[in-house]
Amino acid sequence: MDNDVIRIKDQYYILSTSSLTDDRTRALKHDDTFAVFDRRGDIGPVGHGVQGVFHNETRYLSHWVLRLGRQRPLLLSSAVKDDNGSLAVDLTNPDISNDGRVTMPRGTLHIARTKFLWKNAHYEQVRVVNYSLHPVEACLAVQFGADFADIFEVRGMHRKRRGKRLKDEISEEEIILRYRGLDGILRYTRVCCSPKPRKIADGEIQMEVSLQPRADQTYILIVSCEDNKNSSPPMGFHLAIDESKEALKDAQQRGPQLDTGNEQYNDWLDRSVADLHMMVTHTSHGAYPYAGIPWFSTPFGRDGLITAMEMLWLNPALARGVLSFLAATQATEVIPERDAEPGKILHETRKGEMAAIKEVPFGCYYGSVDATPLFIMLAGAYYRRTGDLGFIKQIWPNIQSALRWIDQYGDADRDGFVEYKGRSKGGLVQQGWKDSADSVFHIDGTLADGPIALCEVQAYVYKAKLYAAELASALGHSQLSRKMKDQARELRRRFEEAFWCENRSSYALALDGEKKPCRVRASNAGHCLFTGIASRERGRLVAETLLNRDFFSGWGIRTLSSAEVRYNAMSYHNGSVWPHDNALIARGFARYGLRKGVLKVLEGLLDASLFFDLHRLPELFCGFERRPGQGPTLYPVACAPQSWAAGAVFLLIEACLGISIRSSPPMVLFRKTALPQSLPLIRIRNLWVGDASVDLAIQRTKESVDITVLRKEGEVDIVSIK
Numbered sequence: 001m002d003n004d005v006i007r008i009k010d011q012y013y014i015l016s017t018s019s020l021t022d023d024r025t026r027a028l029k030h031d032d033t034f035a036v037f038d039r040r041g042d043i044g045p046v047g048h049g050v051q052g053v054f055h056n057e058t059r060y061l062s063h064w065v066l067r068l069g070r071q072r073p074l075l076l077s078s079a080v081k082d083d084n085g086s087l088a089v090d091l092t093n094p095d096i097s098n099d100g101r102v103t104m105p106r107g108t109l110h111i112a113r114t115k116f117l118w119k120n121a122h123y124e125q126v127r128v129v130n131y132s133l134h135p136v137e138a139c140l141a142v143q144f145g146a147d148f149a150d151i152f153e154v155r156g157m158h159r160k161r162r163g164k165r166l167k168d169e170i171s172e173e174e175i176i177l178r179y180r181g182l183d184g185i186l187r188y189t190r191v192c193c194s195p196k197p198r199k200i201a202d203g204e205i206q207m208e209v210s211l212q213p214r215a216d217q218t219y220i221l222i223v224s225c226e227d228n229k230n231s232s233p234p235m236g237f238h239l240a241i242d243e244s245k246e247a248l249k250d251a252q253q254r255g256p257q258l259d260t261g262n263e264q265y266n267d268w269l270d271r272s273v274a275d276l277h278m279m280v281t282h283t284s285h286g287a288y289p290y291a292g293i294p295w296f297s298t299p300f301g302r303d304g305l306i307t308a309m310e311m312l313w314l315n316p317a318l319a320r321g322v323l324s325f326l327a328a329t330q331a332t333e334v335i336p337e338r339d340a341e342p343g344k345i346l347h348e349t350r351k352g353e354m355a356a357i358k359e360v361p362f363g364c365y366y367g368s369v370d371a372t373p374l375f376i377m378l379a380g381a382y383y384r385r386t387g388d389l390g391f392i393k394q395i396w397p398n399i400q401s402a403l404r405w406i407d408q409y410g411d412a413d414r415d416g417f418v419e420y421k422g423r424s425k426g427g428l429v430q431q432g433w434k435d436s437a438d439s440v441f442h443i444d445g446t447l448a449d450g451p452i453a454l455c456e457v458q459a460y461v462y463k464a465k466l467y468a469a470e471l472a473s474a475l476g477h478s479q480l481s482r483k484m485k486d487q488a489r490e491l492r493r494r495f496e497e498a499f500w501c502e503n504r505s506s507y508a509l510a511l512d513g514e515k516k517p518c519r520v521r522a523s524n525a526g527h528c529l530f531t532g533i534a535s536r537e538r539g540r541l542v543a544e545t546l547l548n549r550d551f552f553s554g555w556g557i558r559t560l561s562s563a564e565v566r567y568n569a570m571s572y573h574n575g576s577v578w579p580h581d582n583a584l585i586a587r588g589f590a591r592y593g594l595r596k597g598v599l600k601v602l603e604g605l606l607d608a609s610l611f612f613d614l615h616r617l618p619e620l621f622c623g624f625e626r627r628p629g630q631g632p633t634l635y636p637v638a639c640a641p642q643s644w645a646a647g648a649v650f651l652l653i654e655a656c657l658g659i660s661i662r663s664s665p666p667m668v669l670f671r672k673t674a675l676p677q678s679l680p681l682i683r684i685r686n687l688w689v690g691d692a693s694v695d696l697a698i699q700r701t702k703e704s705v706d707i708t709v710l711r712k713e714g715e716v717d718i719v720s721i722k
Contacts, residue, residue, distance in 0.1 A: 024613055025051065026080050026087050027293045027641065030117040030244070031281045032056050032351070033225060034297045039078040041089040041113045041124070042066060050154060050294055053122045055225030057298065057352035059154060060189045061122065063145035063203070064223075066113070068093050068138060073111050080614060084274040085248050086116035086241075096138075108132045109209075111140075118244045121234040122223040130211035139198070140207045142221065146189040148179035150354040155295060159359065175200050183356035190224040190233070251277050256314045256688070258653070261681030261699075267615040268606060272649050275616060275641035276311070285328050286321030289647075291348075292619055292639030301326055301346040301371035302433060303644050305378050306580055310647030312378075312385055313654050313661055314687070319382045320391060326375055327398040331366050336423040338365050339431075343405030345371040347428075360426065367428040367435075369420035372402045372410065373460035377531075380467020383474065387663035387690065392471055403468055403484075406461055412451070416494050417511065418461050419451035432457060433581075434524070434559065434573040438566065440510050443519045445565040448512040455507045456527035458495050462488050463531035492533050505541045507534070521545060521561040523581050529588025539592045546585060547597055554626025555608040556582045556601060562623075569623040569633070576635060578620045579605055580644035583651040590655040595674040598655045603676050605648065608632045617645045653682065657698060663690040666716040670707055673720065675700040683710075692716035 026037045035053040038044055043051045043064040053061035066073065073091035080087050091111040096104040110129040115122065130136045153159060163181035170176075174192040181187060191205070197219075199206040207219050224234040234240070258269055280287045283299070290296070291303040304326070308319040329349065331340040338361060339347070347368035355363035376399055383392050392399075410418035420431040429437045432454045440448045469484035499507040499517060507525040508517035525542050528534040534542060545551065550562045553569075556577040560567050567575045582601050589597040609615050611631030619642035622633035639645075656679075658671035666689045675682070675698070682698045692714025699706050707720050 026078065028080070028084070028087060028115065028117045029278045029290075029293060029297065030119070032297075033117050033120050033122075034293050035061075035115075035117060035122060036294050037064075037087065037115070039089070040066070040072065040075050040091065041078070041087060041115055042072075052149075052154070053117075053223060053225065054151065054294070054297070055120050056227075057151040057350055057355075058187060058225075059149045059151070060146055060187070060225040061144065061223050062147040062149065063143060065143045066091075066111075066126070067141045067143065068109070068111070069096060069141075071096070073109075074106070082270060082274060083248055083252070084278040085244060086114055089113040089115070093138075104132075104136065104138070108136065109138070109211075116241060116244060118240040119234070120225045120230070121240070122225075123234075123237050123240055124221040124223075125218060125237060126207075126221065127216055127218045128209050128211065129216040130213055133213055135213065136209065136211045138209045140209050140219070142205045142207075143203055144191060144205070144223075145203050146177040146179070148181070148187055148189075150352040151295070151350075152352070152354050152360055157354075157360075159354070163353065170201055172196055173200070181353040181356075183353045185353070185356075186228040188226050190222075190226060192222045192224070192234070194220050248277065255686070257685045258314075258650075259683050259685075260679055262679055264610060265606060265679055268609040268617075268649055271615045272617075272646040275646035276307075276643060279641060279643045279646065280318065283321070283325055285325040287318055288321055288325050289318065289643040291644075292642035295637075295639055296348075296642075298348060298350055299325060299329075299346070300348045302368050302374060305345075305371060305374040306584070307643040307647045308378055309374075309381060310580070310583060310644065310651040312381055313659060314650055316382055316385045319378055319385075320388070323375070323379055323382065323391075323395055326371075327395045329364065330398050330401060335366075337361055337425065337427075338363075339367040339422050339424045339427050340364075341366070341405060341409040343372065343401035343403075344409065345375045345402065347371060347431075361424050365424070365427065367420075367422055367424060367431050369410070369418060369431045369454065370433060370457050370460055372405050373418070373457065373464035375399075376402050376464035376468055377460060380464070380470055383467075383471060385661055385663065389474055393475065396471070396475060399468065399471065403465075406464070410461075415515070416491060417453040417498070418457050419453040419511075421450035421452070421513075432524075434522075436572045436574075438571075439573040440512075441518060441520060441566055442512070442516075443565070448510060448518050450513050452513070453511040454524060455495075455499050455509060456524045458491065458499070459528040459531040459533040462491050462495070462533040465491070495533055496535060496538070500538060505545045507538075507542065520564055521551070522564075523551070523557055523559045523578075523585060526557065526581070526585030526588055529592055530584045531588075532591055534592075536592065539588075540594065543589055543592065543594050543597050547600060549625075552600070552604070553577060553623050553632075554604060555621070555632045556604045557585055558623040560623075570635070572620070572635075575623040576620045577608075577623050577632070578645075579617045579648035583648035583655075586652050587655045590658055593672065595656075595672060598652070599674060599676040602652045602656060603678060605652065606678070612640075616640055617648060618642060619645050657682070661687075661689055666690045666692050666714070668694065668696070668716065668718050670698075670718075670720040672722065673698060673705045673707070675705055685710075689716045690714070694718065 033055045036051045052059040076090040078089045093109045095106045112127045114125045166178040177189040197207045220237045289307045291300040304322045308322040329346045331344040344366045350362045465484045465488040469481040472481040501519045509520040509522045510518045560574045569575045586598045586601040618638040618640040684696045695711035697708040
């Protein structure tokens with residue numbers, strides 16, 4: 001195992017042999033296919049093997065290096081387009097010599113690579129232009145290979161056995177690399193080149209370049225990821241790029257658009273929109289935001305639910321897709337090896353070989369204690385936003401099953417709190433959002449023994465029961481509605497008694513198996529403001545605690561106070577900064593009227609975004625204190641893009657605006673709107689409220705914030721409460 005591996009006991013979720021900070025990488029994704037390249041557009045050894053083209057969590061292309069003769073071209077520039085639709089790379093030749101004499105000076109050739117993904121295939125166009133005054137002849141070659149590694153192998157797991165690599169099939173214009181997995185599936189990588197190359201064999205495509213001055217030549221390379229269940233050949237390059245552009249344009253035009261009076265905010269917003277478009281995958285149950293590239297490009301229950309909450313005020317259709325998918329995959333029986341119990345909502349699902357043969361338990365895994373109440377929360381919030389009672393009727397049996405899970409399996413000892421203790425061998429030890437094995441501990445650093453009752457989980461359950469009461473009432477179940485309200489009220493009372501730590505001005509991180517509070521100041525307590533379970537007075541004390549210097553790094557709120565014994569700014573969950581965590585907390589600040597706290601978090605994360613490649617907030621970054629003249633410190637294996645990190649900016653803007661949207665009667669309500677000095681104006685276009693749509697301008701003035709209706713179609717009221 002490499003020395004730079006960050007390993008926590010929970011090997012499956014955190015472990016990775018790759019440090020994405022070794023070199024800046026470029027990521028693309030379409031549905032169940034994603035790719036990670038270096039800046040040249042190659043797939044090589046940088047990052048200990050994280051690069052590649054992956055489909056259904058198998059690496060179909062593990063090596064792809066462009067060479068000019070025997071040398072790699074020199075990098076001029078490299079960028080993923082603003083809409084994430086393609087990667088453009090500009091290269092040139094180095095000095096090429098023969099017998100000690102330079103025969104092709106540096107800068108003679110311009111080599112432009114355009115790469116994109118579409119329908120389980122990687123497309124690349126290589127265009128070469130001769131800028132010399134003389135004819136040029138050269139050999140352009142691509143060296144390639146496929147290891148068919150499962151994503152868990154790429155992350156560092158050693159396998160005792162693997163499937164069989166079969167003999168390649170070669171023709172004049174294509175080669176097929178084949179692998180039969182232990183799951184019986186034949187996977188194959190089809191590599192095509194047009195026009196016909198000089199040679200294609202032995203892991204190399206050789207292409208002739210013969211150019212007069214100012215002439216150009218283009219090759220098209222297509223790598224298709226196929227198996228014996230899905231063997232449709234790839235479409236042509238130009239048809240594929242036209243389809244991909246049209247689909248992207250359609251997706252961009254359907255939803256609302258945001259822009260501001262600050263170009264730095266616009267860069268962050270635009271990249272976040274593009275990342276979410278890229279991460280959303282179309283499933284048989286609707287659109288679902290896959291969690292993150294490279295390790296989590298698959299449906300995760302918690303991640304999908306929180307991303308949908310972040311986007312709900314702008315795009316409620318995403319919430320419907322998430323709810324539909326999770327309702328369809330809800331557990332119906334007790335399966336200990338999957339941590340499954342009737343009514344429980346999915347943690348993650350995997351499609352790779354290792355999951356299929358149960359080398360890892362994550363094929364369909366339920367080790368999340370919070371996804372189930374979050375499912376009910378999202379359903380309730382979706383109904384408030386849309387008034388879509390017909391859909392709520394469809395998933396009402398799933399909501400009822402989730403409620404039963406909360407009361408029965410979630411609260412096995414019937415103490416009124418939802419706890420977890422995993423039963424799956426090889427599954428997650430900790431099953432809240434901080435799921436690394438060392439994330440729950442006592443004030444002296446001793447790890448807490450289970451079953452564990454996390455503070456934020458009780459907060460989610462509280463809000464879930466209030467939403468369940470609202471939904472039950474809408475469906476005519478008045479007795480159940482009253483019961484849910486009573487249970488929520490009692491949970492809030494008992495929560496305040498059991499979790500509040502007066503001398504810490506915060507709620508305990510958790511209760512351990514003996515009901516002893518873990519008196520640790522962690523960001524989890526901020527989620528109690530998000531749901532409203534905290535009393536008004538204590539909520540404000542928690543906010544003050546979270547905004548103190550030991551929590552607020554200058555870039556954002558840390559997951560753990562720097563005064564705690566297990567604090568480590570480089571830890572995954574014990575001192576780092578997570579954008580989605582900050583956004584949920586900021587939304588909680590807004591609930592308690594703490595607008596200055598909201599603005600502080602927003603501006604901290606904006607400043608951080610300026611230092612990250614492509615203005616893309618990663619999954620997390622290190623929690624070191626902000627230092628003059630320096631940017632935030634990268635976390636070495638953070639996913640980027642990550643859906644709930646991309647969604648954070650939209651929840652932060654919702655918190656600033658104090659905006660809430662109701663469909664019955666149609667209303668957009670602004671309550672105590674505040675904008676920071678750096679953000680004088682926000683424009684919202686094409687905001688749908690029921691059958692109506694509006695364009696709005698929110699502008700900061702010297703005295704207050706003004707809201708102007710730029711366009712209104714249909715019946716909808718715009719209300720502002722100062």
